[in-house]
Amino acid sequence: MTTLMQASRQWATRPAEERFTSLPQMRAKLEDLRANSRALVVSSRRLGVVPTPDNKGLVIEGPQGNPAAPSNWAFGQLAALSGAPASYLRSLPAPLAADCLNYGLKIERDAIDTGVLLTRGSDGVQLRAATGPRYGRIWNVDVVRALEDRFGDGVTGDFRVPAEFGQRVPITQANTTLFAGDRDMFVFLADEVNRIELPNRRDGKTGELARGFFVTNSETGASALKIKTFLFDYVCSNRIVWGAHELDEISIRHTASAPDRFLEEAAPALLEYSRASASNITTALRAAQSAKLEKVDQFLASRFGPRVASRIKAVHEQEEGRPIETAWDAITGATAYARSIPWTADRVEFEASAGDILDWAA
Numbered sequence: 001m002t003t004l005m006q007a008s009r010q011w012a013t014r015p016a017e018e019r020f021t022s023l024p025q026m027r028a029k030l031e032d033l034r035a036n037s038r039a040l041v042v043s044s045r046r047l048g049v050v051p052t053p054d055n056k057g058l059v060i061e062g063p064q065g066n067p068a069a070p071s072n073w074a075f076g077q078l079a080a081l082s083g084a085p086a087s088y089l090r091s092l093p094a095p096l097a098a099d100c101l102n103y104g105l106k107i108e109r110d111a112i113d114t115g116v117l118l119t120r121g122s123d124g125v126q127l128r129a130a131t132g133p134r135y136g137r138i139w140n141v142d143v144v145r146a147l148e149d150r151f152g153d154g155v156t157g158d159f160r161v162p163a164e165f166g167q168r169v170p171i172t173q174a175n176t177t178l179f180a181g182d183r184d185m186f187v188f189l190a191d192e193v194n195r196i197e198l199p200n201r202r203d204g205k206t207g208e209l210a211r212g213f214f215v216t217n218s219e220t221g222a223s224a225l226k227i228k229t230f231l232f233d234y235v236c237s238n239r240i241v242w243g244a245h246e247l248d249e250i251s252i253r254h255t256a257s258a259p260d261r262f263l264e265e266a267a268p269a270l271l272e273y274s275r276a277s278a279s280n281i282t283t284a285l286r287a288a289q290s291a292k293l294e295k296v297d298q299f300l301a302s303r304f305g306p307r308v309a310s311r312i313k314a315v316h317e318q319e320e321g322r323p324i325e326t327a328w329d330a331i332t333g334a335t336a337y338a339r340s341i342p343w344t345a346d347r348v349e350f351e352a353s354a355g356d357i358l359d360w361a362a
Contacts, residue, residue: 002244002245002335002336002339002351003240003241003242003243004214004232004240004241004244005240006186006188006214007177007186007188007214007235007239007240007241008238010177010186010188010239011177011179011238011239012238014179014181015181017181018179018180019173019176019178019179020176020178020179020180021155021161021171021172021173021176021178022153022154022155022171022178023144023147023148023151023152023153023178023187024148024153026144026178026180026185027141027144027145027148029180030139030140030141030144030180030185033140033141034139034140034141036119036120037118037119037120038117038118039115039116039137040062040115040116040118041113041114041115041116041133042062042063042114042116043112043113043114044081044105044106044109044111044112044113044114045105045106045111046062046063047060047061047062047078047105047116048060048061048102048105049061049078049097049098049101049102049105050098051094051095051097051098052094055093055094055095056094057069057094058070058075058094058097058098060127066125067124067125068118068124068125068126068127069123069124069125069126070126070127070130071127071128071182071183071220073128073129073183073222074117074126074127074128074129074130074220075089075090077129077131078101078127078130079101081104081109081112081114081130082100082101082103082104082109083104083108083109084100084101084104089101113132114130114131114132114133115129115131115132115133115134115135116129116130117129117130117131117137117219117220119182126182128182128220129220131220131221131254134255134256135221135255135256136254136255136256136257136259137254137258138217138252138254138258138262139219140180140185140217140218140219142262143185143187143215143217143225144180144185146266146267146270147187147189147270150270150271150274151189151270151274154178154187154189155171158191158193158194159190159191159213159274160189160190161176161177161178161188161189161190162177162188162189162190162192162212162235162239163192163234164235164236164237165234165235165236165237175237175239177189177239182220183218183222184216184217184218184220184222184223185215185216185218186215186216187214187215187216188212188213188214188239189212189213190210190211190212190213190232190235191210191211191212192234194211195208195209195210196208196209196210196211196231198289207233209231209232209233209245210231210232210233210234211229211230211231211273212229212230212231212232212235212241212244213227213228213229213230214226214227214228215227215228215270218254221254224251224252224254225250225251225252225254225262226249226250226251226252227249227250227266227269227270228248228249229248229249229273230244230248231244231245232244232245244335245331245332245335245355248352248355249352249355250265250266250269252265252266287327287361288326288327288331288357288358288361289326289327289328290326291326291327291328291361292325292326293324293326293327293329293330296313296323296324296325296330297309297313299330300312300313300324300330300334303353303356303357304334304350304353311337311340312324312330312336312337313333315333315336315340316329316330316332316333316336319332319336320332327357327358327361328361330354330357331354331355334353334354334357335351335354337350338350338351338354
């Protein structure tokens with residue numbers, strides 16, 4: 001078992017305008033953002049950077065000379081395209097930073113096609129992304145529509161913004177788990193009513209687990225589309241997920257085929273998860289509990305390697321007070337070991353491999 005901090009980090013850092021109390025409210029904001037956005041592909045040679053009249057900021061001019069103010073994220077992408085560190089450019093006076101960016105985009109580096117995402121707002125046009133020409137954009141609003149179609153409004157159905165320590169409270173901006181801004185989005189929904197009863201979960205006692213999932217996406221190149229499903233004990237007021245067993249993850253990078261893969265892989269997976277009954281999941285978990293491992297060392301080493309296998313065995317014995325005997329024990333030990341992996345991407349990949357043991361047992 002482990003704790004999941006992703007929702008808590010979102011909860012702690014998102015400003016008020018990026019917090020939503022229902023999926024329809026979130027969708028409406030993202031529909032407006034989508035309607036006022038357009039994506040173009042232009043040569044880097046035809047992008048120009050000029051300082052604002054007060055020399056305190058920068059704007060990007062396209063082939064027609066129309067200005068767009070870069071978001072903080074897009075500025076970093078432009079800096080990468082020009083070959084200069086964004087942190088260094090931000091420390092320079094605006095005119096000098098503009099000269100450095102123009103030199104990199106127009107002279108120093110070869111001309112490359114650049115995908116730009118422009119969004120019109122009350123303050124003018126903003127450049128939200130500068131990516132490769134074959135960037136496969138999955139729009140945030142399409143992801144939220146898919147969630148709404150399968151799970152409802154996120155506050156009244158089986159899957160909804162999670163409670164606090166299992167107790168239902170009104171959903172407000174202060175405790176929501178629905179977030180979206182101009183760079184990315186994050187949704188955490190859970191079914192804490194139809195809990196899964198698991199006999200002999202720990203120390204011979206029956207335990208109950210809820211189902212939950214995270215969905216993250218970025219239409220600006222900040223991250224891939226990811227759907228992470230898991231079982232857990234409860235969510236605290238700080239939106240930390242406690243006692244989680246992480247079972248599966250789908251990750252779709254924004255390549256040219258990404259929109260099609262979203263329709264072919266991610267959307268059906270969400271539909272299947274929404275329809276899955278507690279009894280089906282309980283059957284799979286009980287199968288893992290009863291699946292005795294005759295050769296534990298060989299079983300673990302074939303999946304994680306001999307060195308990691310020995311560490312998984314050690315952490316399980318330390319936390320559970322007994323050696324690994326079943327497939328469920330192996331999942332518990334592997335997810336416990338995953339907490340020691342410092343890099344998030346590596347930890348997520350390892351936890352997904354641990355979740356594959358459940359499929360093997362079932």
